[in-house]
Amino acid sequence: MNRRTLLAATALALALPGAALAQDKVKACFVYVGPIGDGGWTYQHDQGRLAVEAAYGDKVETAYQENVPEGADAERVMTQMALSGCNIIFTTSFGYMDPTNAVAGKFPEVKFEHATGFKREHPNVSTYNSRxxxxxxxxxxxxxxxxxxxxxxxxxxxxxxxxxxxxxxxxxxxxxxxxxxxxxxxxxxxxxxxxxxxxxxxxxxxxxxxxxxxxxxxxxxxxxxxxxxxxxxxxxxxxxxxxxxxxPRVSAIVDNWAPYYVKRVGALLDGTYEQVDAWEGIAGGExxxxxxxxxxxxxxxxxxxxxxxxxxxxxxxxxxxxxxxxxxxxxxxxxxxxxxxxxxxxxxxxxxxxxxxxx
Known part of the structure; x- marks a missing residue:
C-alpha cells in the first residue's frame, strides 16, 4: 500500500461511524452496580476484567467503580471515566442504559458497552447480553x-x-x-x-x-x-x-463474561472493533x-x-x-x-x- 492509498484508507476509517484504528494500549473501565465481593453478578463481571488483564498484560490498563446506583450517579461516574482517558467503558447493569447513551453522545471517541440493554443511540454504543x-x-x-x-x-x-x-x-x-x-x-x-x-x-x-x-x-x-x-x-x-x-447449592448458573470482554478489548487493540448487539448463551460459553x-x-x-x-x-x-x-x-x-x-x-x-x- 503506497502512502496516498494509506492516507485515503485512514481518512475513510475515521469517517465511518464506530470505526476503530489499532491501538498500542487500551484503558478499559467498568461500572458496577454492586460490590465486587457480592459473590454473584458484579463478582463475575470483575472476573471478566481480570481476564482482560491476564490476556493482554501491559497492553491494557483497567479501572472500575463499584456500588454505582442506576441513575444520575451512573452518568457522573461514566463522565469521569471518559475524562480520565478510558477508551472503552463497560456499563454492567440494565438501569445504566439511558445514562450510557447520554454520556456516549458527549464522547464519540470513547466506546461504550452496555450489558443487558437494547438502546444503541450512537455509533459508539454496543450492547451485550447472555441467554x-x-x-x-x-x-x-x-x-x-x-x-x-x-x-x-x-x-x-x-x-x-x-x-x-x-x-x-x-x-x-x-x-x-x-x-x-x-x-x-x-x-x-x-x-x-x-x-x-x-x-x-x-x-x-x-x-x-x-x-x-x-x-x-x-x-x-x-x-x-x-x-x-x-x-x-x-x-x-x-x-x-x-x-x-x-x-443447599446443588448447581449454578454462572455468567462467564471473560470471553466477551477479552474479545472486545482485543478488537480495539487490533483495529477490528465494530458496533455490535451480542447475545450469547451456553454454546458460546457465556x-x-x-x-x-x-x-x-x-x-x-x-x-x-x-x-x-x-x-x-x-x-x-x-x-x-x-x-x-x-x-x-x-x-x-x-x-x-x-x-x-x-x-x-x-x-x-x-x-x-x-x-x-x-x-
Missing part, C-alpha cells in the same frame, strides 16, 4: 425433579424481559418433568440487597417452598436455605457460590452450568446435563411449542421456537404461573 433463560431450563429440570412439596420459588429482581424469560423457562422445565409443580414468584425490586433477598427466601420457605431460584445477586437465599438442615435446596446465581456445595453435586440423584443429573448439551448443540430451544400465554391464548404452536424479538420484549407469564407481573 440466561437457557440456564434456567437446566435448573428448572432439577427443581421439578427434586421438590418434595411440589412448591418451587423464584426471587425476581425487576420486571424486565431478561428476568421474565428466566421465570418462564424455569417454570416450563420444572412443569415438564413434574406436572404438579407450583411456582411462587417474589419480586424483590433490587439487584443486590442481602436483607431483602433473605426475607424473600424466608417467606417462601414458610409457605412450603423447598426449591429456590433467584435473579438477584447475593448469596442470601442460599444462606437461608442452609438453615433448613437439607429441607430446602437452591442454585448459585451469576456466580458458582461454591461455598454452599454440595447442598452461560455455564456449575457442577451438579452429589445431592442430586444421578438420573436427574444426567437429565439436566442432556438438556444443557442439547442447547449447546443447537438441537433444543428452551421455548419450544406448544406454549400458551398465562391467559390461555396461544403463543407458540407445536414445534415452533420463540423468535428473539418475542423474548427480548417478553412481558407475560406462560400458562400455569399464578399472579401478575408488576407494571
Amino acid at each position: 440466561f433463560y437457557e440456564g434456567r431450563a437446566v435448573i428448572g429440570t432439577i427443581a421439578g425433579r427434586m421438590t418434595k412439596t411440589n412448591k418451587i420459588g423464584y426471587i425476581a429482581s425487576f420486571p424486565i424481559p431478561e428476568v421474565i424469560q428466566g421465570i418462564n423457562s424455569y417454570y416450563l422445565h420444572a412443569k415438564k418433568v413434574n406436572p404438579d409443580v407450583q411456582l411462587t414468584v417474589v419480586w424483590a425490586y433490587t439487584w443486590f440487597d442481602p436483607a431483602k433477598e433473605a426475607d424473600a427466601a424466608k417467606a417462601m420457605i414458610e409457605q412450603g417452598v423447598d426449591v429456590i431460584a433467584s435473579h438477584t445477586d447475593s448469596t442470601a437465599p442460599l444462606a437461608e436455605a442452609a438453615k433448613t438442615n437439607g429441607a430446602v435446596i437452591g442454585f448459585g446465581q451469576a456466580s458458582d457460590m461454591a461455598e454452599y456445595k454440595p447442598s 452461560v455455564e452450568i456449575g457442577e451438579i453435586t452429589e445431592a442430586v440423584p444421578a438420573e436427574v443429573k444426567a437429565e439436566a446435563e442432556a438438556i444443557r448439551d442439547a442447547i449447546a448443540a443447537g438441537t433444543y430451544h428452551p421455548f419450544t411449542g406448544p406454549i400458551n400465554k398465562q391467559d390461555g391464548s396461544p403463543w407458540l404452536a407445536e414445534g415452533e421456537t420463540a423468535p428473539d424479538g418475542d423474548l427480548l420484549g417478553m412481558n407475560f407469564y406462560v400458562e400455569g404461573i399464578e399472579g401478575e407481573i408488576p407494571q
